Amino acid sequence: MRHIRHDDDGLHIENAAPPEPGPGELLVRTEAIGVTLPVVRKVAAGEPTELGGEVAGEVVAVGAGVSGFAVGERVTGLCFKDGYAEFTVLTEAMASKIPEGASAVDAVALVRAGLVARGAYEAAGHLAGESVLVTAAASATGHIALQLARLGGASRVVAAVGSPDKAEFVRGFGADEVVTYGQENWGEPVDVVLDAVGGALLSPAIAALAPNGRLVAFSSGGGTIQAYDLLVGAKTVIGFQMAMIAREQPARYAAWREGLWDLRGAGKIRTAVAARFPLEDAAKAHELIVSRANLGKVVLVTGP
Known part of the structure; x- marks a missing residue:
């Protein structure tokens, strides 16, 4: 798979073996990856950081003990490392299903930013x-x-x-x-x-x-x-x-998340996507946010 590596010289694309889902984890073939400000700040400052963030895509494998998701379902969620990749791992607790009719880009533009x-x-x-x-x-x-x-x-x-x-x-x-x-x-x-x-x-x-x-x-x-x-x-x-809400109040976290999808479905809230960049242009996506020129969410996409 292709993924982005972060080192002292910046962001670089390279090939690597896909990860394996552990107990309670989902392996997701990513379609869209949301770029987050905390990660951008750390990369810009030259600090060591994991390239985590919102991801959305299709479940291709599940680890032991997973009961709420199945292979073939489309999900979104927050991963804390190796998120800038064609395949990544989500914990079941941080994942949610993408409603029918919503795209992967819709999901990464709405869920995490909307929850915050x-x-x-x-x-x-x-x-x-x-x-x-x-x-x-x-x-x-x-x-x-x-x-x-x-x-x-x-x-x-x-x-x-x-x-x-x-x-x-x-x-x-x-x-x-x-x-x-x-x-x-x-x-x-x-x-x-x-x-x-x-x-x-x-x-x-x-x-x-x-x-x-x-x-x-x-x-x-x-x-x-x-x-x-x-x-x-x-x-x-x-x-x-x-x-802290996600970790200590999962029921409240889930209710907020579902509420956001309900508001979007009812046309009461909209999301703006500032730009979509192919995975290999992750550095350009970061530059857009550093320049403060983005209007809405900046997204990396792994396909066309």
Whole structure:
């Protein structure tokens, strides 16, 4: 099989033997692979990292003890290593079936990014009647978060983006207002910030909160918050990690996932795919995300 190897010189395609599924695992012939920001950040920084991410494709073998899936079924899920490959392994717990009529690209654009957006939304608490600001609003997760905030009855939805040329895109997914990171003032304060960026953006994001407002931090970008910035307005920061929900609350994780497919099937949420790259162009896919030019999900495909 073809797969992508990561070393000190970047990303390279090479041939390797397909993996074997172990107990509780599925071997999947991949059709689409979602490129995730945490992996892109680590590769760009030259850090050792496993090339994991969302994958979607057909089950070609199952390991011992697998009961919920069969060979020939189409599935999607999150793998934690060797995801940039024509064949990869998913644990049964992280896999779900792709509904009839949905493509592999649909699946990697919706499920993981949508779960993170849904989880951040839930962590924020009651949003009906409140104003909400979403950072990285044009990203794979951000544009879904905009739609969930709107569906949840937010009184005002603000999209924060890196450049003005993304304004039309985010307005198309429910934003009432658009601000850019470089603006000195982000407008009228909001009740909730859903922050997918972190780093240097944390300070202006905290400043954008109204008194008693709350920020949900779910970025891999790190960053530091000054205690005084919270105290002065009685503001709150809530940390959210999707992996903890998947590991500790599997029933809730599954309900969120099925809910996303239901919303998509009903036409209540849409997903945007910024670009599709063949597997061998994984480095170009990473470059697109590093440049912050993507509008929606960036996907690698293994076939035509």
